[in-house]
Structure formats: C-alpha cells, structure tokens
Amino acid sequence: ETGVTQSPTHLIKTRGQQVTLRCSSQSGHNTVSWYQQALGQGPQFIFQYYREEENGRGNFPPRFSGLQFPNYSSELNVNALELDDSALYLCASSTASGNLGELFFGEGSRLTVL
C-alpha cells in the first residue's frame, strides 16, 4: 500500500513569487486535506478537496488555492508569497468527506520564503 507522498520536500522562494506543492493520496483515498505548520506550532487547516471540489476551507486568504485531479492527487498553489508563508505544508488523505476517520499525512513540503 503506497502512502501519501509529497513533492518537493524542500524549496526556497522569494517574496512575491508563486509556488505549487503536490500530493499523491494513499491508495483508495478520495479526499485530500492541506495543513500549514509554522515552526513551533500545530498544523492549521487550509482546505479539503473531495471529488475534485473544495469541501471546506480554513482561515486562509484566496491566494491559497488548490486542485484535485481525477486520480485524487492534489496541488496547493500559493501566489504572492509572503515571509509568513514559510512553513511545513502537510497533505493528508482520507477515505471520504463528511465522515470521521483517520487522516494519513505525508512527510510535508518545507517552504522557505526569503
């Protein structure tokens, strides 16, 4: 069983640039959630995708956007990067939206904005 994989693992950008992070969900999972984990903090919910539609969003501005593809993989896009966007971005997959269950996390993409 293939787990959740994320790419890239590390990247450095400068303020104002745009970044795309990618996530492949665990086999059999149709829901993907994205979390931002700033240094020394707990993860914060960005949004969730189910069947290619956004299904819930946290308190993040519109410059944070995402996609889910027919194979359930997902992208997180961040435009107009700010210094405070520096964080570990975690992708988590699960089996269904609206039902409680375990989130399976990838190892994250660490973004540094200079």
Place this chain on the structure above:
Amino acid sequence: AQSVTQLDSQVPVFEEAPVELRCNYSSSVSVYLFWYVQYPNQGLQLLLKYLSGSTLVKGINGFEAEFNKSQTSFHLRKPSVHISDTAEYFCAVSNGAGTYKYIFGTGTRLKVLA
C-alpha cells in the same frame, strides 16, 4: 468555536518512567479527539482516537488516553517511556461535521532522557 490547549510545550522524562501529556479542549458540540505523533522531519502519525464509547482509549506503542467530558480533557499517558518515544505530540479535535477540519494544539515536545 473549537480550540485545543496543550499547556506543556516541553516534557522531559527519564527512560522507563511514566509520562502524561495534557490536552484540554473547548467545544459547544460533541467532539472527536485525537493524538498524533510527529518524529523529526516526518509527517504526523495517529496514536489513538476517541469517537464514542469507552472513555479509555488504547493506541499504538503502548500509549493510552482518557476522555473526560466534565473536565474537557483528553490526556495522553504511557506507563514506561523509551528513548524512541522522543518526538512532538499533538492533540486534535474535530466535530466530524462536514469536513476533516481538525483543530490541533500547539504540541508538546517529549524528550526521553537516558
């Protein structure tokens, strides 16, 4: 609104000693509670979860937690820790309604000393 408080940012403990990591939550609705562990440079792994039923929940690696509704707590315990338990531990809450929007605490760093 839901929130999670982990009062202890760091907990040092000697190997083979017992440990308790504290978690308190606030919510106006029924909640589901989780403990996740994060090892260095890795994603989050589920230790255990409380959905309903017995208030004492057993998880992986010898950990257990007790749900106390009157005290709105979900403390994590282990009777005898190992060096390998050194990691960051996160408590999370979800009302399970509609999305997988988990609210995480700020984490407790458990450091097991030889």
